Amino acid sequence: MTKQYQRNPDYVYRKIVEEVILVPIHQNIADMDCIYTLNGVGAFIWEQLQVPIGKLELQEVMLDQFEAEPGEVEVDLEQFLGEMTAIGAVLEVE
Amino acid sequence: MTLGCSVCPELALDEWGQEIVASLNGRRYPFGGVIELTDRCNLTCVHCYINQPAGDQAFKARELTLEQVKTIIDQLADAGTLFLTLTGGEVLLRPDFSEIYMYGRQRGMLVTLFTNGTLITERIAKLLAESHPQLVEITLYGATKATYEKVTGIPGSFEKCLHGIQMLVERKIPTALKTILIRPNYHELAGMKDLSDKLGVPFRYDGILWPRLDKTGDMGEFQISSKELLDLDKKDPLRKTEWEKVARETTGQPIRAEFVYNCGAGMHSFHIDSMGRMSICTMSRKPSFSLLEMSFMDAWEKLGTLRASKRQLKTACQTCTLGGLCFQCPGWSQAVHDDDETPVDFVCELAHLRYNEVTERSIIFTEEMKL
Numbered sequence: 001m002t003k004q005y006q007r008n009p010d011y012v013y014r015k016i017v018e019e020v021i022l023v024p025i026h027q028n029i030a031d032m033d034c035i036y037t038l039n040g041v042g043a044f045i046w047e048q049l050q051v052p053i054g055k056l057e058l059q060e061v062m063l064d065q066f067e068a069e070p071g072e073v074e075v076d077l078e079q080f081l082g083e084m085t086a087i088g089a090v091l092e093v094e
Numbered sequence: 095m096t097l098g099c100s101v102c103p104e105l106a107l108d109e110w111g112q113e114i115v116a117s118l119n120g121r122r123y124p125f126g127g128v129i130e131l132t133d134r135c136n137l138t139c140v141h142c143y144i145n146q147p148a149g150d151q152a153f154k155a156r157e158l159t160l161e162q163v164k165t166i167i168d169q170l171a172d173a174g175t176l177f178l179t180l181t182g183g184e185v186l187l188r189p190d191f192s193e194i195y196m197y198g199r200q201r202g203m204l205v206t207l208f209t210n211g212t213l214i215t216e217r218i219a220k221l222l223a224e225s226h227p228q229l230v231e232i233t234l235y236g237a238t239k240a241t242y243e244k245v246t247g248i249p250g251s252f253e254k255c256l257h258g259i260q261m262l263v264e265r266k267i268p269t270a271l272k273t274i275l276i277r278p279n280y281h282e283l284a285g286m287k288d289l290s291d292k293l294g295v296p297f298r299y300d301g302i303l304w305p306r307l308d309k310t311g312d313m314g315e316f317q318i319s320s321k322e323l324l325d326l327d328k329k330d331p332l333r334k335t336e337w338e339k340v341a342r343e344t345t346g347q348p349i350r351a352e353f354v355y356n357c358g359a360g361m362h363s364f365h366i367d368s369m370g371r372m373s374i375c376t377m378s379r380k381p382s383f384s385l386l387e388m389s390f391m392d393a394w395e396k397l398g399t400l401r402a403s404k405r406q407l408k409t410a411c412q413t414c415t416l417g418g419l420c421f422q423c424p425g426w427s428q429a430v431h432d433d434d435e436t437p438v439d440f441v442c443e444l445a446h447l448r449y450n451e452v453t454e455r456s457i458i459f460t461e462e463m464k465l
Binding site: 012013014015016017018019021023025026034035037 | 106107110114117118123125171174176199200201202203204224225
């Protein structure tokens with residue numbers, strides 16, 4: 001079955017001044033002394049992760065939204081999902 | 095389009111907060127605020143500026159309800175507030191504390207709690223362990239049972255406080271201790287520091303008493319002297335260095351010449367009392383605007399007009415060049431003189447003595463300087 005990704009509901013998306021940040025609610029998922037910021041592209045991806053979505057579908061949505069080469073999107077999306085799953089902000093779901 | 099490694103940088107909170115405030119370029123923004131959930135307290139500390147009896151039904155009846163607090167938190171979240179401090183009185187007297195705390199966390203707030211620690215239970219400790227606050231700051235009133243309970247007036251409160259602290263520390267919940275130095279516990283400052291060191295938590299103290307909000311009682315007998323305060327600063331290298339830095343950076347100019355507010359009050363922060371009245375800070379509570387009658391943002395805008403208030407009285411503050419060495423402010427004037435500008439003698443005297451101490455120069459505090 002294709003791997004899909006979804007936001008962890010234990011992270012709250014906040015816009016503070018002009019910054020978009022993720023605030024972890026639960027102690028065991030992140031270091032409370034740190035803050036996780038998203039740029040505009042990251043915030044866009046976060047929006048898409050409201051429901052489970054596969055990597056290919058995410059790539060397509062991003063190519064529709066942004067002017068970029070498919071290869072570039074693929075590499076960057078891989079990195080984004082890797083970082084977000086590492087901190088527990090994004091969950092891999094079947 | 096660029097993604098790359100800046101998509102999700104992990105920044106230290108302090109560093110990030112400083113960058114955000116700097117990015118505002120002097121613009122007001124409600125970055126953080128305080129909600130006083132109750133004026134009531136289970137302790138009866140002799141020096142406290144706010145405490146009302148725990149069972150006082152009149153004070154209890156006028157407190158914000160759970161739903162009202164949640165509505166306010168919703169508005170704060172929508173306005174972009176990130177840092178929320180919950181305080182009292184004693185916050186843990188409220189049976190709905192857990193719901194309020196978790197509601198703030200679920201709306202993405204970084205919550206700090208001010209508490210006396212005596213009402214921390216296994217249930218509260220478990221809640222805080224599961225969803226960490228940014229900090230729990232517990233006030234310690236002495237290093238020994240005798241002194242602590244002389245201040246609090248409640249037998250058994252010392253053990254309860256220590257037990258509460260222990261429960262937090264064991265669960266690795268961010269905890270700090272602080273004290274207000276007063277005549278009865280002044281001699282135990284070193285003991286309180288030692289206790290904090292043994293527990294492995296930060297410690298800080300303040301030595302300036304705030305007049306009671308309800309204008310009852312005279313706390314002058316508990317206030318330690320200006321000389322004692324300065325002697326403590328001299329013995330503490332960190333505090334001494336900090337005051338020297340303040341002197342270097344802020345003295346020499348009459349910073350209070352024109353505007354009533356010269357501090358950061360109302361720039362990035364606000365205060366909401368137990369009845370839902372919002373003011374520019376915890377000390378300066380007049381005017382206040384009821385969040386039961388207007389939205390948070392409307393109240394925030396009204397507070398903004400205070401920042402532009404110009405001085406109406408002729409006082410020594412207008413030509414004073416002691417800058418940040420002095421903490422004279424509208425809050426102090428309101429508490430002592432019921433106006434926004436009249437200087438408070440004790441504050442003025444302390445600033446002059448501190449200037450002399452820090453700069454090794456001498457300005458004499460005289461009666462003429464008061465007006």
